Amino acid sequence: MQLHKRDVVEAATSLLDDYGIADLSMRRVARELAVSPGALYWHFASKQQLLGAVADRILEAITAPAAGPGHWRDRFVGICGRLREALLSHTDGAELVAASFAAGQSQTMADVLTQLSTAATDAGMTSGHAELAARTVIYYTLGFTANEQSRMQWDAAGADVAHTVWTDNPTARFDFGLGLLVDGIAAHNRADA
Amino acid sequence: MQLHKRDVVEAATSLLDDYGIADLSMRRVARELAVSPGALYWHFASKQQLLGAVADRILEAITAPAAGPGHWRDRFVGICGRLREALLSHTDGAELVAASFAAGQSQTMADVLTQLSTAATDAGMTSGHAELAARTVIYYTLGFTANEQSRMQWDAAGADVAHTVWTDNPTARFDFGLGLLVDGIAAHNRADA
Numbered sequence: 001m002q003l004h005k006r007d008v009v010e011a012a013t014s015l016l017d018d019y020g021i022a023d024l025s026m027r028r029v030a031r032e033l034a035v036s037p038g039a040l041y042w043h044f045a046s047k048q049q050l051l052g053a054v055a056d057r058i059l060e061a062i063t064a065p066a067a068g069p070g071h072w073r074d075r076f077v078g079i080c081g082r083l084r085e086a087l088l089s090h091t092d093g094a095e096l097v098a099a100s101f102a103a104g105q106s107q108t109m110a111d112v113l114t115q116l117s118t119a120a121t122d123a124g125m126t127s128g129h130a131e132l133a134a135r136t137v138i139y140y141t142l143g144f145t146a147n148e149q150s151r152m153q154w155d156a157a158g159a160d161v162a163h164t165v166w167t168d169n170p171t172a173r174f175d176f177g178l179g180l181l182v183d184g185i186a187a188h189n190r191a192d193a
Numbered sequence: 194m195q196l197h198k199r200d201v202v203e204a205a206t207s208l209l210d211d212y213g214i215a216d217l218s219m220r221r222v223a224r225e226l227a228v229s230p231g232a233l234y235w236h237f238a239s240k241q242q243l244l245g246a247v248a249d250r251i252l253e254a255i256t257a258p259a260a261g262p263g264h265w266r267d268r269f270v271g272i273c274g275r276l277r278e279a280l281l282s283h284t285d286g287a288e289l290v291a292a293s294f295a296a297g298q299s300q301t302m303a304d305v306l307t308q309l310s311t312a313a314t315d316a317g318m319t320s321g322h323a324e325l326a327a328r329t330v331i332y333y334t335l336g337f338t339a340n341e342q343s344r345m346q347w348d349a350a351g352a353d354v355a356h357t358v359w360t361d362n363p364t365a366r367f368d369f370g371l372g373l374l375v376d377g378i379a380a381h382n383r384a385d386a
Contacts, residue, residue: 143336
């Protein structure tokens with residue numbers, strides 16, 4: 001039976017959801033598919049490439065472009081909100097996507113970076129500053145969501161995690177921080193003008 | 194021979210530096226110290242607690258308070274800059290400290306949160322908003338540094354990582370994003386006034 005690339009990604013995503021990123025290895029995925037590890041390397045040259053494909057699978061839900069261009073502020077909030085939701089919908093999603101983004105292996109994260117850079121340019125930034133601003137917003141989103149997801153997973157596992165400010169509305173908290181960044185981008189541009 | 198808590202933390206930190214966070218287990222630390230795993234549990238009730246102690250060990254360099262209170266902007270930049278440097282000085286430092294912060298197991302990160310919250314209060318924020326602003330700055334710092342460190346470690350390992358904007362001055366890039374956040378905090382307070 002022919003092994004399709006898509007089957008490998010689906011098997012890896014299922015393993016991620018069931019066991020977490022620490023147990024996601026080429027060997028384990030091969031065993032799940034009842035093929036030899038060598039068969040996977042025909043589709044993916046490295047584990048990093050496979051993780052990048054899993055990252056893009058996790059981010060599928062966010063790739064649909066918005067109906068219109070919209071105001072740059074709304075685009076920042078919309079894109080980052082969808083990114084956070086997608087990360088939360090899979091076990092260790094934030095950690096896996098952050099690693100794939102750092103390795104330059106996720107096409108969707110490259111697209112997100114481009115969309116946010118365009119929004120920052122539309123806000124009035126030069127293209128060099130716009131990419132830095134877009135990256136800043138991405139690091140915040142990944143850092144916030146990794147923290148939120150760690151806490152959720154430990155709570156679910158019954159671990160003794162100290163309860164703090166997290167007990168209420170995380171979405172409002174996420175949006176507050178994002179709002180500070182968007183205000184900072186607007187202030188930066190006023191200073192330039 | 195009596196096993197001191199400090200010896201356990203030192204052995205765990207050495208293992209982290211040599212092999213990374215994935216290989217840091219209670220069993221492995223016990224083997225390194227030539228004691229039974231049970232002997233470690235006398236000092237640390239869980240692996241999470243041990244990781245929290247290692248996080249505090251990594252962050253030792255940043256705990257010295259600044260000479261004077263200073264302007265709130267300078268305190269944000271100083272604290273976050275020292276935090277980033279400390280994280281970069283140990284293998285997987287950003288990932289380990291982020292996990293310990295999420296689990297509420299690092300006393301030093303709790304102190305950093307308090308110091309940044311105080312700075313945000315001094316900037317004119319209410320205490321509730323000040324803690325959210327402080328957390329936002331921490332998530333950015335952890336997200337940025339985890340990304341930077343992943344890339345550095347892969348580059349060192351000779352992995353085929355796509356080269357992007359990262360090839361030049363990461364400190365200037367880190368400071369640019371932090372500047373956006375600080376500007377956002379200042380803008381937020383003007384809006385409140």
